[in-house]
Amino acid sequence: MKTIIKHVHYLDPDTGREQQGHLVMSDGCISGFTGDMISDAHEVVEGDGKWVLPGFIDVHVHFREPGGEMKETLESGSKAAVAGGFTTVVCMPNTQPSLDHGEILRQQLAKAAMLPCQMLFMGAVTRGLAGRERVDFKEYNFPGVVGVTDDGRPISEARLMMEALQEGKRYGLLVANHCEDESLMFDRSMNQGVVSEKLGLHGVPALAEELMVQRDLYLAGATGCSVHLQHISTAASVELIRRAKAEGVSVTAEAAPHHFALTEYAVMTRGAMAKMSPPLRREADMRAVREGLADGTLDCIATDHAPHEAAAKGEDLMKAANGVVGLETAFAAGVTHLIDTGTLSLKQLVTCMSSRPAAILGLSQKGTLKTGTDADVVLVDLRRRWTVDSSAFASKSHNTPFEGMALRGQVQGTWVRGKRVYENRVSAE
Template sequence: MIIKNGRVYLNGNYEKKDLRIQDGIITEISEDIKDESDSQIFDAQYMVINPGFVDPHVHLRQPGKETEETIESGTKAAARGGFTTVGAMPNVTPVPDTTDKFNKQLKLNSNADINVVQYAPITVNETGNELVDFVELQKLGAFAFSNDGKGVTNTKTMFEAMKKIKQLNSHLAAHIEDADIFGNGVINEGTKSTEFNLPGISRVAETAQLARDLALVAETGVHYHACHISTKESVEMIRVAKEKGLNVTCEVTPHHLLLSEEDIVSDDALYKMNPPLRAKEDKDALIKGIQEGVIDIIATDHAPHVASKKEGGFIGSAFGISGIETVFPLIYTKLVKESVIPLTELINLISTKPAHIFNLSAPKISVGEKANLNIIDIMDSYSIDTNDFLSKGKNTPFNNWLVYGKIKLTVCNGKVVYGG
């Protein structure tokens, strides 16, 4: 394949170049590549060519909930979103908490269209206080450990887990939630919980747990990654932790960057996520955290559900949004085009930095590298239509939003996995 006339992301900047891919490898980058064979030509006029995106926080649902997503459907959706690597959370059934279960999970992951790296849980079955065998699970390929979907409530358990994960020089990705404070909440404790008479989720359910964890990080030195932060207090705590030199990183989701509780106009479960949409001042603090580098990356927390779980109101419905197919166009339209962040920083947030944080192979457009890239027409505007989703989950509050930036082609390990 020869990709011509596009702007290629090279060393942090875009340059007008042509690319040649041969046997899955980028073999040439120059200003005008001549077609001397029967190569497929892709005209990328007015398009940008980026390193493949990396999302360290997705839920592929298989095994256990194949009606909501499968590894095949979820990774096809990821490819449509421009991703070439995703990190699969372990809250499936059964949880891959033993070597046997983990091996079976890896076998399922081999059905993926793109690179899937697998989390192992922190505790057995993601419940209680019994720690998994971190050493053996890392040997099998666990790139990090997380109980995502559930906070580790017991402080001693989290302390011991951090010490063991630190010894392995691995990563702990924390779902920050104090379950006792969270209670039976379904929406942010604020104006909308009052308006709709719904049980609220206190922001302290996040911030109290984060404060505890940061104290433990200061003692253990483990790499601690805070998943989907949502409050202005969390941003500030992470800022202070970094200033103190703690080994802390964090992520924010597109929905927490672009929506607040003010956008919820009815008791609509498409706006139900965990953590919940907070106040506008929290959203503003998250954007500022991105601009100032306090927040390291954008991750989707892709959480697909069947329609029946999201059709009603907040009570009794599932938490989560199907987000892996919409992250680039949403952030490009609302933050890049409106000059909140530059395009190069968006690529950093969803490609380069996620890989570096978790010691994954970073997609790089360079001669001799495997072709892991996407091509995006940033001039192409369209309305998000869940009927077009390749994910089984159509649950998003962004349906019908007008966006710019359509992914035209995704190449993973030299193979076209979307477009063509």
């Protein structure tokens, strides 16, 4: 099986190579990039001057199965992923029941093997994500389980977090934490600040995140272990990570599109569709997150894709569920709010969405267009401007804060190991 995507701009963030020509994929691998046409291809795709990039990798998604299939399933989540150009995703364990033992993870992996994108999984740090009894990480010592986290809830007890870091190092698992001090999360409605005061809400102070970030950085430094910090949202958190990296602490960190694109003011017009944990922050925090991505303090973009059915969001901000979908808007949000603002180059954006997450997960065959690596590829049109319409999403849920917003950059096609798994058939606006 040989596929050619012809007449494209090619960008490989690992090598910095950028040119025009034809990408060749054969037997599930990248065969090379050439200026000459090859006549024996099974499939020829006209690229028409678009960009071909390494498939995106998301280290943080919630696909809700088992227990929350009305919100999202592995199948619908995988379709949303490839529609957004993501060829590999990492699923979080806060399902019902939670992914806190080896057998349930094996079941998930078996289901995922039949679906369009590659799915990897994180196991829970504690039984039932209850924050009390730590799981023996021996249970996760098999391919497809790449890390541990209690995401959705923080690991509040320092002893448990220290043990997790040490055992994660022993078993080669990425140890990630949702950094918020639960004693300071209060009503979990939104950021504590001028907007929460206007709306008469208590809100969640930035300090709730920053205290936990500081603790985890200290534990990582003291133990010599690696830690991954999830969905960083405040300026002080970015600075703490920047300093820790300068001091040699082994830390990686992610930022979500909503935190680099929106501020707390979005809650006033978007309501519960702009409610997530951690919440949208001040403009100064949003700018700091952008700067953190630009200088490498924040390593990658992760969507924290968190689908909810309409009833779970409702109209009451206090009672509404936290979380927003993000797979199908992430790339365009990056182009619009990072490239178009002069914060990142295209190469930097692709690094944050492809090569760097691959490195964090130890996926040497992913996140690159080098010859011989897996043919996980996305074709994007940087010229296309479009308006977000969640009714067209492949996801089962439509809880996006970007509804009705104009964005630039759109995924046109996605290939996983050389097989086309998504084609955008919507005409340009």
